[in-house]
Amino acid sequence: MGKVKVKFFSHLRYATGMKETDMEIDDGEMLIKLIERLIQKFGSNFEDRIKDKETGTLAPFLIMVGQEEISSVNGDLNHRLSNGDVVSLLDPVGGG
Amino acid sequence: MWEYGGYAGKFLRLDMTNKKASTVPLTKEMARLHLGGNGFGAKILYNELKPGIDPLGPENKYVFASGPIQGTMVPTAGRSGVFTKSPLNGLFFDAYGGGSFGPEMKYAGWDAVIVEGQAESPTYVTVYDDKVEFKDASHLWGKYTFETQEIIKKDLNEPKAQIACIGPAGEKLVRFACTIWGARAAGRGGNGAVLGSKKLKALVIRGTNDVEVPNVDEFLKTVSEQYAKILANPGTGKALPSLGTPGVTTVQNQLGILGTRNWQTEVFEGTEKISGTAMRERLVVKDKGCMACPIYCTKLVHVKSGPYAGTIDEGPEYETIFAFGSNCGVDSLEMIAKADRLSDDIGVDTISAGAVISFAMECYEKGILSKEEVDGLDLKFGNQEALIQMMHKFGTREGVGDLLAEGAARAAKKIGKGSEKYAITIKDIENAGHSPRGMKGYCLGMATSTRGGSHQDGRPTGERVGKFDRKILDGKPEYAMGTQRTTTLQDSMCVCRMTEGIYGLTEVTNDHLNMINVVTGMNLKLPELVDITDRIWNVERSFNCREGARREHDVQAIRFMTEPIPDGPSKGMYSPKDELEMLKDKYYELRGWDKTTGIPTKDTLKRLSLNKQAEDLYK
Numbered sequence: 162m163g164k165v166k167v168k169f170f171s172h173l174r175y176a177t178g179m180k181e182t183d184m185e186i187d188d189g190e191m192l193i194k195l196i197e198r199l200i201q202k203f204g205s206n207f208e209d210r211i212k213d214k215e216t217g218t219l220a221p222f223l224i225m226v227g228q229e230e231i232s233s234v235n236g237d238l239n240h241r242l243s244n245g246d247v248v249s250l251l252d253p254v255g256g257g
Numbered sequence: 258m259w260e261y262g263g264y265a266g267k268f269l270r271l272d273m274t275n276k277k278a279s280t281v282p283l284t285k286e287m288a289r290l291h292l293g294g295n296g297f298g299a300k301i302l303y304n305e306l307k308p309g310i311d312p313l314g315p316e317n318k319y320v321f322a323s324g325p326i327q328g329t330m331v332p333t334a335g336r337s338g339v340f341t342k343s344p345l346n347g348l349f350f351d352a353y354g355g356g357s358f359g360p361e362m363k364y365a366g367w368d369a370v371i372v373e374g375q376a377e378s379p380t381y382v383t384v385y386d387d388k389v390e391f392k393d394a395s396h397l398w399g400k401y402t403f404e405t406q407e408i409i410k411k412d413l414n415e416p417k418a419q420i421a422c423i424g425p426a427g428e429k430l431v432r433f434a435c436t437i438w439g440a441r442a443a444g445r446g447g448n449g450a451v452l453g454s455k456k457l458k459a460l461v462i463r464g465t466n467d468v469e470v471p472n473v474d475e476f477l478k479t480v481s482e483q484y485a486k487i488l489a490n491p492g493t494g495k496a497l498p499s500l501g502t503p504g505v506t507t508v509q510n511q512l513g514i515l516g517t518r519n520w521q522t523e524v525f526e527g528t529e530k531i532s533g534t535a536m537r538e539r540l541v542v543k544d545k546g547c548m549a550c551p552i553y554c555t556k557l558v559h560v561k562s563g564p565y566a567g568t569i570d571e572g573p574e575y576e577t578i579f580a581f582g583s584n585c586g587v588d589s590l591e592m593i594a595k596a597d598r599l600s601d602d603i604g605v606d607t608i609s610a611g612a613v614i615s616f617a618m619e620c621y622e623k624g625i626l627s628k629e630e631v632d633g634l635d636l637k638f639g640n641q642e643a644l645i646q647m648m649h650k651f652g653t654r655e656g657v658g659d660l661l662a663e664g665a666a667r668a669a670k671k672i673g674k675g676s677e678k679y680a681i682t683i684k685d686i687e688n689a690g691h692s693p694r695g696m697k698g699y700c701l702g703m704a705t706s707t708r709g710g711s712h713q714d715g716r717p718t719g720e721r722v723g724k725f726d727r728k729i730l731d732g733k734p735e736y737a738m739g740t741q742r743t744t745t746l747q748d749s750m751c752v753c754r755m756t757e758g759i760y761g762l763t764e765v766t767n768d769h770l771n772m773i774n775v776v777t778g779m780n781l782k783l784p785e786l787v788d789i790t791d792r793i794w795n796v797e798r799s800f801n802c803r804e805g806a807r808r809e810h811d812v813q814a815i816r817f818m819t820e821p822i823p824d825g826p827s828k829g830m831y832s833p834k835d836e837l838e839m840l841k842d843k844y845y846e847l848r849g850w851d852k853t854t855g856i857p858t859k860d861t862l863k864r865l866s867l868n869k870q871a872e873d874l875y876k
Contacts, residue, residue, distance in 0.1 A: 170511055171504035172496040174534050210496065214489035221758075223723035225511065228826055232723030251508045253722055253758070254492045 162187065163244025167199065171252035176206050186242050192224065192231065193238035195248065211253065220253035258469040260285045263325030263776040264293075265466070268301075269367045269389065271382055273455045274315065274374030278382075278389035283368055289779060290866060291796075292789050293324030295351055295748035297369050298340025299796040302349060303870070305371075308803045312344040312447075313430055313454040315375040321362060321421065321460070322370075324751035325777050328363035328468035330480050332487055333753035335360060335548030339421075343446040344432045345609075345664045346685035349707055349800040350446030351748060355547035355555075358438040359751060361419035364464030372457060381409065381422075381459040386466065394458040399425055401602040402437040405459060415463055422459035423449045424604025425652040430454060431662040433609035433687070437601055440571035441547070444606040445711055446686065447664075471778035479775040483759070483768070487551055492758050497554040498544065500533035502575035507532045508721070509579075513825030514695035516688070517583045518638045519615040520681050520816055523692055524825035527588025531578050536590050545571065552755055558594050564641075565595040573597040573607070576712075579690030580611025585618060586638030596648055603652035609664065612687030614647050616665040617657070619679045625672060632656040678815040684709025684806075691717040693817045695827040696727040698736035701840045704811045705737060707797040713754065716740040719762045728830065734843040739763030745790040765790060791848075792865040795857050798850070799870035808855030811841060 168181045184195060184202075196219075200208045211233070213220050219233040226248055231240055233253075242248070259266035268281040291300045298320045310316040320340040327334050337359020343350035362370065365386050379394035397405050402424040410416050419438060427434040427449030434449030435442045452458075470476045488494040496504055509515035510528040517525040529535065540558035547555070560568040573581075573593050581587060581596040600607045614636075620626040621636040628635065632650070634643040634657075650658025660668050665687050669680040681688045683703055689712035693700035702715020715737055720727035725736055743761050746769055747754065760768040765787050774780055781789075812818065813832050821831040845852045849861030862871040 170507045171533060172499040174507075175499050175504075175537065176495075209494070210491045213491065214494070215486060216489075220491045221722040221724040223508075223512070223721070225826075230512075230723065230727075232726075234724055236723065249511055251511060251722075252492075252496055252504060254496045254502075254505055254508075254718075 165195070165242055165244070165246040165248050167195070168247060168249040170250065171254065173207070173210055173250050173252055176210050177203050186244075189241040191238065192226065192240045192242060192248070195242060196238070211250070222253035223251040225249040225251070258471065259283070261288055261325070261777040261779055262470040263329065263468060264288055265363055265366045265368045267367060268369040268371055269384065270371045270373065271389070272374050273372060273376040273380065273457060276376070276380070276391040281371070288325070288777070290789065290792060292749040292773070292793070293368065294322050294338045294751040295340075295745055296789065296793040297322040298338060298351055299349060299793055299800065301369070301371060302340055302342065303796050303800050306342060310342070312342045312347060313450060317342050317451055317454070319372040319448065319451045319455065320369055321372075323359040323363055323368060324749055326750055326752065326772065328360040329470065329476070329776060330549050331752070331772055331776065332480070332483050333547065333550045333552070333756055334751070335550060336751045336753050337362065338748060338751060339436055339443040339448050341446070341448050341451045343686075344430070344450045345447045345666070346709065347804055348684060348806060349797050350448070351708070352435070352443040352445045352448055353748060353751065354436075354438060354441040354443040355550070355753060356439040356441035357548040358419045358421055358441075358462070360548055361462045361464055363468055364466050365462050366464060366466050370460065372452070372455060372460075375454060376456040379456050379458050381461060382457065383413065383461040385463050397458045398428060401425070402604050403440070403602060406439075409459060409461055413461065415461070418461050418463045420459050420461050423452045424602060426604045426662075427453035429652070429654045429662065431605060431651055431654065432664045432667070433606045433613070434604050435606045437604055440601060442601060442606070445608065446708070447606075449604050470776050472775070476775050479771055483772065484551055486759050487756065490759055493552050493755055497552050497755060500537055501554040501556045503533035503536050503556070503573070503578055505533070505575045506578055507534075509690075511826070512695065512721070513822065513827035514692035515583050516579055516690055516692065518586045519584060519619040519679060520688070521619070522824055523695060523822050523827060525583035528583065530588040531582045531590050531593065540590060540594060547753070550753065554755060560591045560594055563591050565591040568595045568598055570594045570598040571601075576690045577607040577611070580608050581644065584611055584615045584690070585644055587641055587644065589641055592641040592645065595645060599645070599648045603648070605651050608689050609687040610648065610651060612681060613661045613665050613668070614644055616668070616680055617647070617661055620672065620676050623679075625674045625676050630657060681814045681816055682710050683812075683814055684810060686710030688814060692827070693813050694822050694831045696720040697730055697832070698725060698727070698733040698740070700813060700817070700832045701733050701837065701844060702737035702740050704813050704837060705841065705844055706741060707794075707801060713748075714741050714744050716744060716757065716762070718757055722758075724762060730836070730840065734840055734847055736763055737844055738847050741794060742787065742790040745793050746786070749789070749793060788865060792867065795862060795865055795867055796870065798857055799862070799867065799874060802856045802874055806855075808841065808845075808853065811855060813837065
C-alpha cells in the first residue's frame with residue numbers, strides 16, 4: 162500500500178471541484194488503474210472529460226508522474242506508481 | 258444553385274478611390290483549385306498585387322473572404338477571414354474571426370469582397386445584397402469599434418446588419434491594428450491599418466439570399482454526425498464549454514511553457530490567479546457561441562469590483578491572458594479583461610499589443626529605455642496601471658505610443674542598444690502564447706510558416722496534448738508540414754481551430770473531405786484535397802518569395818535560438834540554429850522547395866498548376 166497525490170488542471174479541476182486529492186494505491190499499481198479508479202470516484206462528469214463518449218477511448222492528453230510526461234494515447238499507461246508520486250492530469254483541449 | 262453548392266458565385270470589388278463597386282464572377286476553376294477563404298485570399302493577392310508595394314499605400318488590397326461552408330449549418334461555419342499584405346512585415350497575412358460576418362456576406366451574395374484604392378475622406382460602405390453605397394464616415398472617425406457599430410445600426414435602422422470596422426488604432430495606422438466585427442477580431446498582422454490607410458471605417462453587410470447545397474438530406478446526415486462527434490469529444494464537448502481557451506493557462510504553466518515577462522522564463526508564479534477556473538469563478542456571467550457552433554467557448558465577463566469595476570468584455574481568450582498577464586508579469590484577471598476590452602475598442606491585436614508592451618517593459622527594466630522615454634511611466638513588469646496607460650497610447654500614438662505602434666521589430670531597430678534580442682518576433686510578427694523552445698514541431702512549423710509569429714500555422718496542440726512527443730526531433734518535419742496542411746484547409750473552409758482535434762490535427766482527413774463534398778458536390782478525392790492545401794500554401798510562399806523572403810528568414814526569435822529556458826519543467830530546452838537548420842533541410846525536401854533558397858522548385862509549382870508563380874520566380 163502507498164499513497165499518491167493527484168493534481169487536476171484546467172476543466173478537470175472544475176469538474177472535480179478540487180485542485181488535488183490523495184489516493185491510496187496498491188504496491189506497483191499501474192497508472193491506468195489509477196485513472197479508472199478516479200473515474201469511479203468522480204463519476205461520469207469526470208469520465209466524459211477524459212474519454213470520448215463515442216469511441217469510449219481516452220482522449221489525447223498528458224499525464225505527468227513527477228516531471229515525466231506520459232501520453233494518454235501512446236505513452237506507457239502501465240507505468241507503475243510508487244508511494245509519494247505526484248500525478249498531474251492535464252487536459253485534452255485543442256484550439257486556442 | 259451556382260455551379261457548386263455553398264458558393265455565392267461572385268466577388269464584390271470596392272474601388273475606394275473612385276467610390277465604385279463592380280462584380281467579379283467566381284470561376285469553377287478558382288473554386289476547385291483554391292477552394293475558398295485562405296485559398297481565395299492568397300490567389301487574389303498574388304495575382305493583383307505588384308511586389309514591393311507599400312502595405313499602407315493605395316496599391317495594397319484587403320480581401321474579406323469566406324469558404325463554401327459559410328452560411329450553412331456545418332459546425333463552426335460562422336468564421337471568415339481577411340487577407341492583405343501585412344504592414345508589420347510586408348508579407349502575405351491572413352487573419353480570421355468567428356461570429357456571423359462571413360455568413361452574412363454569403364447571404365448578401367458574395368464569396369469575397371476585395372477592397373482597393375484609397376478614399377480621400379473617411380468612408381463606410383453598405384452592401385444590401387447587390388445594392389452597394391459609399392457613405393461619409395466623418396462622424397464615425399475617431400470612434401471606438403463598438404460605438405461605431407451601434408451608431409451605424411441606429412442610423413440605418415438595421416439592428417441585424419453585420420459590421421466589420423476599425424477603431425482609432427486602424428485610423429492612426431498602428432501596425433498591429435485589427436478589424437472587429439461584433440465583438441470578434443480578425444486580430445493579427447495589422448490588417449486594421451490597411452483599412453485605415455484606405456479610410457474605410459466600416460463595411461456593413463445585410464443579405465437575404467439562401468446558401469444552397471446539392472442534397473439536403475445527405476447534408477443534414479453528415480452535419481448531424483459532426484455535431485455528435487463534437488459533443489462527444491472531451492475537448493469540444495466539455496472543456497471548452499466549461500472554461501473556454503483560458504483553461505489551457507494552468508496546463509501551459511505545469512509544462513513550463515507559459516511565456517512569462519517577455520519570455521525571460523516560461524513559468525509564472527501568478528498562474529493560479531489568471532487561470533480559466535479563476536475566471537469562471539470570479540468573472541464569467543454568460544457563455545456564448547458563434548453562428549452554427551455548439552461549443553460555446555466564448556465567455557462573457559463582468560468585473561464587479563476593484564479599479565477596473567464595470568468592465569464588460571467578450572473574453573479574454575487564453576492568448577490575451579498570456580499576452581497581458583504572464584508575459585507582462587500581471588496576475589490580475591480584472592486588468593486583463595480591461596486591457597482586452599480596450600484592445601477591441603481601439604482596435605488592436607491583443608497578442609501584438611501585449612508583446613510590444615512586454616518588450617518595452619524588458620527594455621525599461623534593463624535601462625535601454627529611460628523613464629523619460631516612456632513618458633514618465635514606471636514601466637516595470639507587473640505594473641498594471643502603466644500597462645493600461647500604454648494601451649490608451651496605442652489609440653492616440655501619443656508619446657512612446659508612436660514608437661511602439663510600429664510593432665516590436667521596427668521599434669527595436671529605432672531604439673538600438675541591443676534591444677533587437679528582446680523583440681520576440683518571428684518574421685517581424687510578435688510571438689503568440691505558445692513556446693517554440695518547448696515544442697520542437699511547433700518551433701519548426703512557425704519558423705517555416707507564412708505568418709511567422711502566429712500560432713495558427715505551426716500548431717502546438719498535437720504536442721501539448723501528448724499525441725506527439727514535444728521534446729524530440731524525430732518526425733517533426735512531417736509534423737510541421739501536416740499541421741500546416743490542416744490549418745490551410747481549415748482556413749480555406751473557414752472552420753474554427755477548436756475542431757482540429759475532431760477533424761484532424763496533422764493530416765487531411767475524410768471528415769474534411771466529406772464536409773466539403775456534401776456542401777459543394779465537387780466529389781473531390783482525398784489526394785486532390787491534399788493538393789489543394791499544398792497549392793494554397795505554395796501560393797502564399799511564392800508571394801513571400803516574390804517579396805524577397807528566403808530560407809534565412811525561416812528562423813525563430815533570437816531569444817528562442819540562443820537562450821535555454823532557465824527554469825521549470827522545460828528547463829534547458831531551446832532551439833539552437835543548427836538544429837533548426839537541420840530540420841528545415843528535411844522540411845524543404847518534403848515540401849519540394851529548394852534547400853539553398855527556400856523557394857518552391859519549378860517542378861513543385863508546375864505540379865500544383867501554379868504556372869504563373871513558376872514564371873515569376875524563375876524568370
